[in-house]
Amino acid sequence: MRFREMAPKPAAGDVTSAVLAIGRPDFPNILIDTLRRQAGVSHCMVFALTRAGAARCLLDAGNIPTGGDLGAAYASQFHESDPNRDALFEGEGGVPIMLPSFAPRMYGARYRKIFFNDSDIVDKCATAIWTDDTCFYVNFYRITSQGRFGNAERARLQTIAPAIGASVARHFQHAATATPDQNLAALFATRAPLSALTPREQEVCRRILLGFSSEAISQALGISLHSTLTYRKRAYERLGISSQNELFSIVLGLLAGPRGLN
Structure with a gap:
């Protein structure tokens, strides 16, 4: 659940x-x-x-x-x-x-x-x-x-x-069978500044965008809650943000930009 x-x-x-x-x-x-x-x-x-x-x-x-x-x-x-x-x-x-x-x-x-x-x-x-x-x-x-x-x-x-x-x-x-996580994974893999995150930081941020709570992220990735919060903190620091809303803004900005449709 x-x-x-x-x-x-x-x-x-x-x-x-x-x-x-x-x-x-x-x-x-x-x-x-x-x-x-x-x-x-x-x-x-x-x-x-x-x-x-x-x-x-x-x-x-x-x-x-x-x-x-x-x-x-x-x-x-x-x-x-x-x-x-x-x-x-x-x-x-x-x-x-x-x-x-x-x-x-x-x-x-x-x-x-x-x-x-x-x-x-x-x-x-x-x-x-x-x-x-x-x-x-x-x-x-x-x-x-x-x-x-x-x-x-x-x-x-x-x-x-x-x-x-x-x-x-x-x-x-894109194909109608693509899942939201697949769309986000492609964005994180190819577009700066998201691509500068470590693989684990990307996994945590993608699940934040998909609506997972910190506890649910920990369960899905098999890591402790402390580790989840640490990865989130490091990711936000790399991106120069401090909130989930700012993370959403970065994603929306990339989608709306000229290269967001490649």
Whole structure:
């Protein structure tokens, strides 16, 4: 049985749960739950666009019943008339793109009717990131009953968008069978400053990120509680941090950075 410490209430800008769900079948549900909690997002859709002109709907999650139909319509033809298209295709690999704020006048009458009026969507924010020849275009929507995004919610989305975009890209790039620990192990093995930790320090930190208590880490690794605390202290000293939240921040920063998608 795994013992867990009492989890603190997620802080503003905390997208840890979505990051740790990368590669898992429940990633879409955890992603939309994270977006709802952080910025009141009603629905999220992700599209893969290529410079060759192809488009696919990769993710449709939330409470818009016609989301699947909208995704299919966008991928089949409407991606060519998206007013954000120029901004998307001017993007560079690994650099997060935050798209302009939604304004009805940006969209043609038919596009506006299908994707907003008929679908009960009143507002939209979006981000995107290119990896190789694919642009992962992430759209966040609000419906009439919620009203438009407030200033605080827009600011929150701008804060978390790089990590969300990076997480989405990694999820769809890697095999769905990859476990959170495998994802973290790869990150610790290849990316500084995490790769500078000793193997045992990395094992302790990975389990901290996965939600293990100090006692559970000791049991899993077959070491004493004193040793676990010592490895944690040494790891934090090497990383120049003093808390679990700072460890999460390092991981999220690496995932959101240009090399985090390699």
